[in-house]
Amino acid sequence: MKVLVCGGAGYIGSHMVRCLLAHHHEPVVYDNLSTGHREAVADVPLIVGDIRDSETLRTVFDQHCFDAAIHLCAHSLVGESMNKPYEYYQNNVFGTLCLLEAMHEADVTKLVFSSTAAVFGHPLAPLIDEEHAARPINPYGASKWMVERILADAAPAYGLRSVSLRYFNAAGADPSGEIGESHHPETHLIPNILRSALGKGSALKIFGDDYPTKDGTCVRDYIHVNDLAEAHLRAIRFLDQHDGAHCFNLGSSSGFTVLEIIEAARRVTGMDISFERASRRAGDPPVLVASNVKARVQLGWRPAITNIDDIVRSAWLWHSQARY
Numbered sequence: 562m563k564v565l566v567c568g569g570a571g572y573i574g575s576h577m578v579r580c581l582l583a584h585h586h587e588p589v590v591y592d593n594l595s596t597g598h599r600e601a602v603a604d605v606p607l608i609v610g611d612i613r614d615s616e617t618l619r620t621v622f623d624q625h626c627f628d629a630a631i632h633l634c635a636h637s638l639v640g641e642s643m644n645k646p647y648e649y650y651q652n653n654v655f656g657t658l659c660l661l662e663a664m665h666e667a668d669v670t671k672l673v674f675s676s677t678a679a680v681f682g683h684p685l686a687p688l689i690d691e692e693h694a695a696r697p698i699n700p701y702g703a704s705k706w707m708v709e710r711i712l713a714d715a716a717p718a719y720g721l722r723s724v725s726l727r728y729f730n731a732a733g734a735d736p737s738g739e740i741g742e743s744h745h746p747e748t749h750l751i752p753n754i755l756r757s758a759l760g761k762g763s764a765l766k767i768f769g770d771d772y773p774t775k776d777g778t779c780v781r782d783y784i785h786v787n788d789l790a791e792a793h794l795r796a797i798r799f800l801d802q803h804d805g806a807h808c809f810n811l812g813s814s815s816g817f818t819v820l821e822i823i824e825a826a827r828r829v830t831g832m833d834i835s836f837e838r839a840s841r842r843a844g845d846p847p848v849l850v851a852s853n854v855k856a857r858v859q860l861g862w863r864p865a866i867t868n869i870d871d872i873v874r875s876a877w878l879w880h881s882q883a884r885y
């Protein structure tokens with residue numbers, strides 16, 4: 562397959578590109594490099610462009626015959642989205658509409674979209690399945706939910722086949738150590754812990770230790786980035802057999818507290834990682850854990866890397882020798 566990977570120079574996108582190559586597919590990356598890295602996709606065609614630039618997109622679709630598109634572009638920081646909602650809706654909703662229109666004109670009918678656990682807001686159940694109500698509590702989650710709604714309307718109107726993959730917490734890095742997570746500023750927990758172990762960045766802070774969880778810190782479902790990539794391939798194959806708009810929650814179905822992740826990092830690095838206790842971060846739900854039953858049954862997907870130390874170890878390999 563020839564696959565357009567929008568946002569392919571980013572953290573998850575660059576792992577997606579490697580996964581496509583490993584399965585002998587042909588990825589073409591489209592990315593404005595706002596948070597992505599040219600070095601992360603050195604071996605594949607990279608078109609530097611913005612999804613909101615319809616003219617450039619049209620040229621790309623004229624020049625290539627794609628079997629499917631994977632759309633990972635977004636602004637994706639929850640806290641920032643509270644202060645800059647226009648920018649979030651502009652990039653995440655308007656940008657997606659530009660891509661969808663270009664796909665429609667080019668008759669590309671299969672899309673895998675990066676959605677998020679943030680569509681659920683404050684969860685009402687310990688394991689979140691696809692029946693759980695979507696009630697986002699910040700503009701980032703709302704923008705992703707709006708796109709899911711647009712995809713549902715696009716199916717009967719234009720015949721667009723789509724899968725929205727709601728990632729829980731993407732984590733880890735490719736075992737080659739050649740690509741990994743590199744955001745500036747970095748807000749995610751595992752990179753912040755490992756950077757702190759390396760003496761980089763500011764002191765590690767735990768945001769809130771008074772949540773109703775076993776040790777008072779937030780629980781998250783960490784899923785290896787290569788397992789996420791694999792799910793996209795399965796989603797494209799699923800769309801060969803199914804029309805309509807579909808969604809799947811992608812997680813491991815087990816949760817770890819912030820303190821447990823720090824413990825895992827201590828075991829992996831052999832270092833004593835110090836931290837400060839800070840107040841809660843606005844918009845953080847106490848617990849977010851996926852039920853992955855639907856993805857297992859309908860996509861035949863199951864995470865291969867489930868041990869939290871293995872996930873943290875793969876991230877450590879990257880952070881201890883990060884190339885970009």
Ligand SMILES: NC(=O)c1ccc[n+]([C@@H]2O[C@H](COP(=O)([O-])OP(=O)(O)OC[C@H]3O[C@@H](n4cnc5c(N)ncnc54)[C@H](O)[C@@H]3O)[C@@H](O)[C@H]2O)c1
Pocket residue numbers: 567568569570571572573574591592593594595596597598610611612613632633634635636637652656675676677678727728729730731732
């Ligand atoms: N990292 C996570 O834990 C997580 C969890 C849930 C959902 N997601 C979603 O997954 C996707 C990828 O996340 P990531 O962590 O790899 O982020 P990232 O910032 O590393 O990657 C996003 C990529 O999209 C590009 N991009 C952004 N806006 C663009 C535009 N208008 N035109 C062209 N390129 C553009 C960026 O340059 C970057 O390469 C995002 O949509 C994010 O919302 C991520």
Ligand SMILES: O=c1ccn([C@@H]2O[C@H](COP(=O)(O)OP(=O)(O)O[C@H]3O[C@H](CO)[C@H](O)[C@H](O)[C@H]3O)[C@@H](O)[C@H]2O)c(=O)[nH]1
Pocket residue numbers: 637638639677678679728729730731748749750751753765766767768769779780781819842845849
């Ligand atoms: O330096 C840090 C960083 C994070 N945390 C805590 O660690 C947990 C995980 O935080 P991350 O920032 O790593 O991840 P989030 O769960 O906030 O966000 C992730 O999941 C969201 C879905 O809820 C979005 O999709 C988002 O893009 C994705 O990064 C949270 O409780 C957070 O408060 C800290 O204590 N210290």
